[in-house]
Amino acid sequence: xxxxxxLTKKEFSQTVREFKIxxxxxxxxxxxxxxxxxxHYLPSILKSVGGMDxxxxxxxxxQVSGAEVMASTIDAQFNQxxxxxxxxxxMGVIQSEKANGxxxxxxxxxxxxxxxxxxxxxxxxxxxAFCLSLGFLTxxxxxxxxxxxxPWNEFLLSMLFYFxxxxxxxxFVVMVSTIFNSQGIIxxxxxxFLFFCAVTAGLHPILALLSPAGMSLQAIxxxxxxxxxxxxxxxxxxxxxxxxxxxxxTYFWIAKKKFQK
Amino acid sequence: MEITDVTKTFKTKxxxxxxxxxxxxxxCVGLIGPNGAGKxxxxxxxxxxxxxxxxxxxxxxxxxxxxxxxxGYLPQYPNFxxxxxxxxxxxxxxxxxxxxxQELKREIPDILSRVxxxxxxDSKVGTFSGGMKQRLGIAQALLHKPSFVLMDEPVSxxxxxxxxxxxxxxxxxKEDTTVLFSTHILNDAEEICERFVVIKSGEKxxxxxxxxxxxxxxxxxxxxxxxxxxSSWWEHVKQLPYVQxxxxxxxxxxxxxxxxxxxxxxxxxxxxxxxxxxRNFEVGGIETIEEIFLDLVVDV
Numbered sequence: 023x024x025x026x027x028x029l030t031k032k033e034f035s036q037t038v039r040e041f042k043i044x045x046x047x048x049x050x051x052x053x054x055x056x057x058x059x060x061x062h063y064l065p066s067i068l069k070s071v072g073g074m075d076x077x078x079x080x081x082x083x084x085q086v087s088g089a090e091v092m093a094s095t096i097d098a099q100f101n102q103x104x105x106x107x108x109x110x111x112x113m114g115v116i117q118s119e120k121a122n123g124x125x126x127x128x129x130x131x132x133x134x135x136x137x138x139x140x141x142x143x144x145x146x147x148x149x150x151a152f153c154l155s156l157g158f159l160t161x162x163x164x165x166x167x168x169x170x171x172x173p174w175n176e177f178l179l180s181m182l183f184y185f186x187x188x189x190x191x192x193x194f195v196v197m198v199s200t201i202f203n204s205q206g207i208i209x210x211x212x213x214x215f216l217f218f219c220a221v222t223a224g225l226h227p228i229l230a231l232l233s234p235a236g237m238s239l240q241a242i243x244x245x246x247x248x249x250x251x252x253x254x255x256x257x258x259x260x261x262x263x264x265x266x267x268x269x270x271x272t273y274f275w276i277a278k279k280k281f282q283k
Numbered sequence: 284m285e286i287t288d289v290t291k292t293f294k295t296k297x298x299x300x301x302x303x304x305x306x307x308x309x310x311c312v313g314l315i316g317p318n319g320a321g322k323x324x325x326x327x328x329x330x331x332x333x334x335x336x337x338x339x340x341x342x343x344x345x346x347x348x349x350x351x352x353x354x355g356y357l358p359q360y361p362n363f364x365x366x367x368x369x370x371x372x373x374x375x376x377x378x379x380x381x382x383x384x385q386e387l388k389r390e391i392p393d394i395l396s397r398v399x400x401x402x403x404x405d406s407k408v409g410t411f412s413g414g415m416k417q418r419l420g421i422a423q424a425l426l427h428k429p430s431f432v433l434m435d436e437p438v439s440x441x442x443x444x445x446x447x448x449x450x451x452x453x454x455x456x457k458e459d460t461t462v463l464f465s466t467h468i469l470n471d472a473e474e475i476c477e478r479f480v481v482i483k484s485g486e487k488x489x490x491x492x493x494x495x496x497x498x499x500x501x502x503x504x505x506x507x508x509x510x511x512x513x514s515s516w517w518e519h520v521k522q523l524p525y526v527q528x529x530x531x532x533x534x535x536x537x538x539x540x541x542x543x544x545x546x547x548x549x550x551x552x553x554x555x556x557x558x559x560x561x562r563n564f565e566v567g568g569i570e571t572i573e574e575i576f577l578d579l580v581v582d583v
Binding site: 025129131278279 | 327330331332333334351352354356358360361362363364366375376378379380381
């Protein structure tokens with residue numbers, strides 16, 4: 023069996039043994055459910071809590087479509103709490119192997135650095151994409167049930183767009199986890215940089231094009247407006263470029279043995 | 284295997300300095316040196332964990348990084364995934380070494396019983412003691428039948444029973460494998476190896492066989508052992524006109540004299556006058572490896 027498949031298999035069995043396979047999907051299902059439910063009940067909550075005097079919410083304002091609810095699920099849940107959870111679940115991915123010496127141990131075997139790096143990035147990506155797709159499906163179900171039907175193609179396409187951003191998140195955190203030795207620093211850099219990307223991408227169309235978070239904006243705008251932004255191809259290209267750079271840096275760092283203290 | 288001019292510097296400290304040596308097939312080499320001499324660094328460079336700043340390591344004339352299949356490596360503190368069982372760990376490491384699942388299914392129970400872990404096959408590595416991890420590390424290093432085994436302090440962390448078992452195991456594997464192992468416990472090296480390399484501050488200071496080492500400065504000395512509490516005697520011996528030098532190891536010493544024939548009797552006469560408890564007085568006795576080692580590495 024090739025080293026890549028042995029390492030990938032090990033990543034998956036680790037996911038099972040450490041019960042990540044239970045709690046991470048649950049977290050994303052909850053995140054996916056929160057936004058539609060909250061938006062659905064918000065008017066009645068405000069009504070019962072707020073007094074009759076002063077400002078009242080006009081119920082017609084809150085008549086949003088299911089697709090818009092999904093867009094705000096991405097914006098307010100997956101891009102915020104979701105990102106933090108992704109970073110926390112990924113931060114030890116290489117750092118812990120460095121700390122317990124398994125990384126150098128594995129590399130004394132006939133294993134190429136490339137298959138090590140790709141096994142990490144791809145296995146984590148596949149697992150997290152699975153968790154996220156459960157979140158997307160939950161959000162889709164609630165949005166359709168509580169609001170209006172979300173078109174299938176919009177739902178699928180936006181999810182695929184978001185996965186490109188997810189692949190960047192994985193490759194970026196893997197890179198930070200390779201370079202730094204403290205979990206706290208890794209989490210901090212990961213969360214701050216990813217939020218920074220998401221915020222700056224929204225400031226200007228050029229930034230949106232260049233930023234790796236561009237694909238998450240494309241996913242949101244596709245759901246919110248129902249039309250595909252013509253620049254999605256460029257966003258896709260630049261995000262892939264960013265992914266290439268981060269994987270390249272990780273590869274270089276491990277191949278040159280810079281992880282050794 | 285050839286190591287040529289290997290140099291490694293950590294920040295300002297030179298850990299290994301222009302180190303060269305050649306190891307023939309089937310040899311068993313003990314790398315000895317005090318703590319901090321650069322043994323681990325050197326072994327890690329050979330195992331391709333660290334990159335040398337300079338120099339190269341070749342096995343059968345090919346760069347070592349292309350020959351990893353032929354190498355078995357045991358780190359100083361072997362560590363594994365705590366959530367895997369012993370058998371799973373070996374399966375994982377074995378598959379990484381390119382063995383097939385069928386081969387491994389056959390080999391693993393066998394190798395586990397050789398290192399004395401047969402009953403722990405399905406226990407989680409997280410519950411293992413240091414000694415058990417060491418044994419699992421040895422099993423892992425031998426699993427793919429490498430032609431060259433590198434061991435970094437294989438017995439230093441073990442209790443006397445485990446130490447004996449592991450030493451016997453190394454005796455067994457050196458029959459058909461080239462072995463390089465580092466240690467600061469000289470008796471271990473003395474027991475297993477025919478060849479010793481003494482390393483100090485990253486430099487090779489001695490490369491010799493056991494017999495060569497023992498014969499090096501052999502027969503002019505007088506070995507003397509006395510009871511405790513008589514250390515003033517050594518001071519007295521140093522003052523004697525016919526004594527060239529004294530090397531004291533606790534209550535034991537080597538005394539070098541000008542003319543062994545006459546001076547030994549004079550010294551013995553002197554000792555009988557002096558209120559000491561003579562335990563042993565021997566001429567021409569050879570130094571132990573430990574004495575030679577201290578001689579080599581301790582700056583006086």
